[in-house]
Amino acid sequence: MFVRRAYIPDGRLPGPRERAAWPYTVPAVAELAERGLTITRPVTFLVGDNGSGKSTIVEAIAEGFSLDPYGGRAGTATGRPEPTTTVLGEVLRLDTTPAGARMLSGPRLKKKGFFLRAETAFALTQTLGGVPGYWVEDTAAMSHGEGFLAVFAAMMAAPGFYVMDEPEAALSFTACLHLVAVMHALGRNGAQVVCATHSPILASTPGADIIEVGEHGMRRTRWDRLDLVDHWRRYLQRPDAYLRHLLHEDADQYGGAP
Numbered sequence: 264m265f266v267r268r269a270y271i272p273d274g275r276l277p278g279p280r281e282r283a284a285w286p287y288t289v290p291a292v293a294e295l296a297e298r299g300l301t302i303t304r305p306v307t308f309l310v311g312d313n314g315s316g317k318s319t320i321v322e323a324i325a326e327g328f329s330l331d332p333y334g335g336r337a338g339t340a341t342g343r344p345e346p347t348t349t350v351l352g353e354v355l356r357l358d359t360t361p362a363g364a365r366m367l368s369g370p371r372l373k374k375k376g377f378f379l380r381a382e383t384a385f386a387l388t389q390t391l392g393g394v395p396g397y398w399v400e401d402t403a404a405m406s407h408g409e410g411f412l413a414v415f416a417a418m419m420a421a422p423g424f425y426v427m428d429e430p431e432a433a434l435s436f437t438a439c440l441h442l443v444a445v446m447h448a449l450g451r452n453g454a455q456v457v458c459a460t461h462s463p464i465l466a467s468t469p470g471a472d473i474i475e476v477g478e479h480g481m482r483r484t485r486w487d488r489l490d491l492v493d494h495w496r497r498y499l500q501r502p503d504a505y506l507r508h509l510l511h512e513d514a515d516q517y518g519g520a521p
């Protein structure tokens with residue numbers, strides 16, 4: 264592992280005026296400011312609904328480790344990713360392990376890891392949509408996924424610190440399963456992953472730590488206690504039970520009683 268805690272040091276804590284404004288109005292960020300976030304396992308997921316603060320937090324962590332966004336950002340004159348600074352990233356500090364400290368203080372080229380943003384993950388994986396058995400069986404289709412493969416090959420080859428924001432964007436069920444295998448292997452091979460997700464599949468990575476973010480702030484929990492998992496279970500069981508609140512018509516083609 265490289266990073267074991269993210270926190271705002273005393274001298275940098277936001278004052279009352281700052282706390283009344285974004286990002287401290289997001290409950291998970293407020294809790295991060297108050298208590299910090301301890302990272303205990305090589306693979307950590309931040310799970311929560313849209314708007315719960317996952318991106319705000321993982322971006323700040325990536326910034327704290329000076330990670331380059333994988334795939335860069337659009338519109339930079341040099342073609343090189345520009346260093347990002349965010350309100351939270353500017354004050355957040357990371358407690359590193361000795362390995363993390365060595366990597367942070369060493370030359371930039373020695374740094375292993377990157378920040379995979381939701382948007383770049385999407386761009387990489389767009390071409391993979393609907394390619395059956397893409398990962399292993401269908402070698403002819405592999406060229407379509409070169410970007411995707413290159414990302415994971417790079418991660419496997421260089422055990423580093425990887426921060427990801429909804430890498431499941433545009434991934435099929437099967438591709439998500441493959442990503443679980445990659446995450447699991449990374450955790451075992453000395454890498455560290457901090458990943459924002461709302462995929463119940465990714466969050467099921469064995470041995471991973473799960474932090475549920477939401478109105479309550481942040482709480483460590485088990486996969487089978489996640490709201491997300493509960494919703495998916497119930498939805499797959501009875502789509503109509505959810506849909507009848509949204510649609511003004513019967514949704515009884517799913518077989519459930521209204």
Ligand SMILES: Nc1ncnc2c1ncn2[C@@H]1O[C@H](COP(=O)(O)OP(=O)(O)O)[C@@H](O)[C@H]1O
Nearest residue numbers: 285289311312313314315316317318319320459
């Ligand atoms: N730059 C910003 N300025 C103000 N509000 C923002 C900014 N970025 C995100 N937000 C708000 O902060 C909240 C958390 O956003 P975000 O971290 O992107 O959530 P998530 O990634 O969990 O969907 C949302 O309500 C969002 O609208």
Ligand SMILES: [Mg+2]
Nearest residue numbers: 317318319428
């Ligand atoms: Mg997000």
